[in-house]
Amino acid sequence: MYALRRDGARLAEAAAGHLAAPVPSCPEWTVADLVGHTGAVHRFWTAVGSGELTDPSGYAPLPRPAEDGLIEWFTEGLELCAATLETLDPELPRWTWSDRKDVGFIQRRMAQEQAVHTWDGLAAAGRDEPVEPALAADGVDEFLAHFARAKETAGLPEAGLHLHATDGPGEWWIRPADGGWRVDREHGKGAVAVRGTRSDLLLLLWRRRGADQLETFGDLAVLEDFLSAFSRG
Structure with a gap:
């Protein structure tokens, strides 16, 4: 939970x-x-991770406090979330919206949610600071495993999309297969290829970076069609 605490404090x-x-x-x-928003997400997943909340359909978040108490409320919820999740076995079964239903999914999701929203907050303050590279690479993995695979593959050509990290390990080749997605962590010749830092690749997937801010090759319409299925989150 180091990344969650670190990036929450930065926000x-x-x-x-x-x-x-x-x-x-x-x-x-x-x-x-x-x-x-980020503080409410912390509290929701704290309740799920602790086992207090097993059926989210009945969950009603409390209103957030006034602005003069908002940051204190946020930091309290951040620490409660980190302290709760770090004590739990990642394999402990829990409700999640994904096909992975355990505490490990929540631990990972909280680190990733916080990383991207910390980038949002820093950018709002005029500070374009990257997501930590190893965390960003894991974020690309998480996005492709749990967000991209929930979307239709219609329109993506057989050659697919290739992402290539320029600042360390990281290659992802995304192609349609058997009505879903196939993601291989290897080099491949996609219909479109994107090269950038691991942080920039993650921010591209979450619609924080535009394709014109990275190095691209091939059919950019394929990339835009792929990205258009996803919200900013």
Whole structure:
């Protein structure tokens, strides 16, 4: 839970004194909305991870506090989430919306959710700071395993999409197969290829980076068709 605590603290620090600022990567939000959303996510998954919440259909989050208490509320929930999850066996069964139903999914999801929203908050403060590279590579893996595979593959050509990290290990070749996705962590000649840092590849998938900010080859319409299936999250 080191990454969750680290990146949560970075978001709280960046948000202090800037709660009314717009968040360019989440156009309908202010920084207060970003902090409130992330804090609510912490509390929801804390309840699920602890076993307190087994049926999310009946879950009703409490309203977030006023802005003068928002960052304190956020940091309290952040620590509660990290402290709860770090004590649990990753293989312990728990409800999740994915096909992986254990605490390990929640631990990973919290680190990844926090990393991307910390980037949002830093960017709102004029600080374009990358996601830590190893965490970003794991984020690409998580995105392709749990978010991309929930979407239809219609329109993606057989050659698919290739992602190539330029700052360390990381290659992903995404192709349609048997009505779903096949993701191989190897080099391949896709219909479109994208090269960038591990952070930039993750931010591209989450619609924080545009393709024009990375190095691309091939049919960019294929990339846009693929990305258009996903929200900013």
